[in-house]
Amino acid sequence: MVAMPEGGAGERADDAGRPEPTTDGGIALDGAVAAGDGGGATAEETPPADALDEPETADATDAERISIPLPRPGIAARIARRETRLTTRRGWTVGLTVVFAAFGLLLATFSGSGVAPTGYEPVVASYVELATFLVPLAALAFGHGAVVGAAERGRLGVVLTLPVSRVETAIGVFAGRAAVLGSAVVLGFGVPGLLLLREYGLAGWPTFAWFLFATVAVAVALLGIGVAISALAPTSTMALAGALLVWAWVALVHDLLAMGVLAALDGAHGLVAAAVAANPVSTYRLLALAPTDAGGAGLAAALEGGLSVGALVGVLLGWVALGVAVAAVAMRAKRI
Template structure:
């Protein structure tokens, strides 16, 4: 059984105990409450509980034990809801939304001045440049403490005493935080989008909506990388350092090196495509600007290397999958 869970054969004839909600938003996952000794070690008093259908518990077999290694959607969803509640209570939703909205409103407010961009396409181009720095930083900051921070506070150890696998825990933590970050991106950039709608009308608003969708894809991709760093790092300090190094690479260093190599090669469509795919921020920049004239040249060069809009979106989704897989694998070897 995974991580100290109760043997289903020993619980076959027992009725589940009544369970009350944990004060920190702890969620029932499979039917058995966390051992009292484990919950007593949690510094924050967090408790996690496990519930499951009685039939599954009573009739579990060796064949079922093999299949349980696969992530169970119900367990993942419950861990995700718990993570969403905890991060929301700590103010992450409000804080991220305010940060995105503040910068977005500044651009939207000054968009009508003589020195600022006017119209949907110039404003969206300005938003994309802002998002290439701000969104990765926010996503990595939000994700870097997801696993190692919970481990240092004792909360992760409590969860892992329950019949829930480490892969399910990693995926659930990521999904819960992705929901919070996604809501912050949509609300934070959506508010200035309404101002643009009032100022420029409805004709060009699909361009802004596409920018919003691409930014959401970038946010969840970088969050996956942040959660992976959190699962690999032994301490929160090292996780923070790793997150900052990744941000510096994807937002600053990678493109500078790529442009230098591209200049040395005197242009090469294959290299452009490889350089874009190797950096989620570069992928996002082309994807977000695809409907605009500003992205025409970049898209043309990427198309020469085999990157279409659909492939660009697939690359970002691939970064999401990579981050989650690395986090799940690292969780299996992590000492808590």
């Protein structure tokens, strides 16, 4: 008979092969052996002395599942670059840019007519009204399939076999799509902006640049909500339905209800600020029009309620953080 080396069971487990990926996308810890592989410790082996004083591991396992490791920026950046390449190859960058540019060029072209708005401020006000409906719809449509669509096609499962966590995956997917969407907004609305620059000169260009900044901010905020919906939804159809419901709420229903409530309560300033902050589209409209005369009255009411221009930017950033956080938590609980 061949003599067994010391520590035979443990060494056979190490020689059995590399550890398998965990469901969280990471790698199994050293000494954690899958049940039934023939290399683990037997039931007759005596546990360590210090383990005798600890309760059975059910509670500890639950605690480990609840704990969220800190994401590694380098890993999230790699996933973001991969997501950017994939969405660009599928035509999202070109499609979104063409949509924004087409509508923007229509407004810029007809702005020279006698019945259309002229000058930077009136044209920007028209762009804001257009972006209020178009940009949230595009952002939610772009984000609703980010997680559930990739899971149904099997692409997300392949990513999670790598040594990456689901939190890093959620952040990377959002960041990659945010780069694509932000570029499409700048390029799409920037093309008609060059026509405005040629027609009206540099005097009002800062107003248009501020409009671009605010539009990118609200697009990224709605994209975060779309990715969160995608992580929560069980199917792509449910995700699409949820995205459409959210768009109808933020673009149509919320402001109508808020106006009715404020009119009934005689426009209490604190409620004005709360109504603006509760809807990223309302925040965007006020933020984008802040440098113009069109936004003066609304901004004055919001300022009395405690919302400055910096606070409006902070509100949109808060919506971004909320969407990514919900997506990360939902992905940890999602079965893929």
